[in-house]
Amino acid sequence: MAKIIGGIGTSHIPAIGIAMDKGLEGTPYWKDFFSGYVPVRKWLHSENPEIAIVFYNDHGLEMFLDKKPTFAIGAAPQYHNADEGWGIKPIPPVTGETELSWHIINELVEHDFDPLVCQEMNVDHGLTVPLSLMYPGHNYQQIKVIPVCINCERHPMPKPSRCYALGQAIGRAVASFGGDQKVVVLGTGGLSHQLDGERAGFLNTEFDYECLDKIVTDPEALTRYSNEDLVEIAGAQGVELNMWLAMRGCLLGEVCEQFRSLVAPISNTAAGLQLLVNR
Structure with missing residues (x-):
């Protein structure tokens, strides 16, 4: 059967792409952040x-506020980056994985999840x-990717408990898939941050460390929080x-x-990184 070997929680701040594009990884502002990824x-x-x-969230690119699915899963052979700016140079497309993706989709629907399916x-x-x-160097085309998009922008959003249950359902689906594929799971985004409004720049690193624990x-x-x-x-x-x-x-x-x-602040965000190995 296919096996999930581990999970990674990571930031997805767009400024990271600029820093890598311009070779700023070793500068004082970025050094501690990038050294964690070694x-x-x-x-x-x-x-x-x-x-x-x-697991990621779409920031209004493909799924804007007028059409915002709670959960969406990709079943395409390839995904192109069409980001909302930031001046990042064009990067290679992401290689999709369709066979396991369709298996996950069928298992999710069978077990009472109804994701938007994106071919x-x-x-x-x-x-x-x-x-x-x-x-690094955009050498990610070697790994096949299944994107799972979770609404984190427009209310109503799925509860933490529902997102955790989604992950459990996907974990069971992978375990029931024939073959000996090794799978890694990424939860992206966060941790604490507020980018706008009266509390713009707000961080809570005490809570971030609680989350990492x-x-x-x-x-x-953590699923008991609303x-x-x-x-x-x-x-x-x-x-x-x-997403984590x-x-x-x-x-x-x-x-x-x-x-x-945990490095904070990085672009007004508490940038967490965590590697978990599945025993």
Whole structure:
């Protein structure tokens, strides 16, 4: 059967793409942030997963406020970056994975999830920045990607508990898929941050460290928060924790934390990084 070997929680800040594009990784502002990715890249190189399931949120590119699905999953052979600006140079398309994707889709519908199925879909920095971080030089085309988009922009949004349950359902679907594929799961975004309004620049690193702890030992404790709680505690965009919870839900067995990092602020965000290995 296919096997999920681990999960990675990572930032997807668009400014990261600019920093990599301009070779700024070693500058004082960025050095601590990028150094955290070295052990994660080494793990990926050692394990060499064939498939990545990436939980991300679309920032109004493909799914604007007039058409905002709660959950969407890609089933395309390829995904093109069509980001909303930032001056990033064109980057290679992302290689899709369709066979496992369709299996997951069928299993989700069978078990009472109803995702939007996208056989064509453009993607933004929510997906491409994490892939570029994991595979420097945009060398991510070697890994097949299944994008899973979670609404974190327009109310009503799925609850943390529902996102965790989605991850669990996807984890079970992968485990029931024939073959010996090695799969890694990425939860992107966050952690605490607010980009606009009266609390613009708000961070809560105490809560971020709590999240990093409980993602490992007690993820269900985090599912007891409402989205309104997360907005109050972690800022308006703190609901991106839901992608981390979906990632954690996919890891059905015991997990071991191999690495973590938190650098704040990075582009007005608490940029978390965490590597979990699925035992």
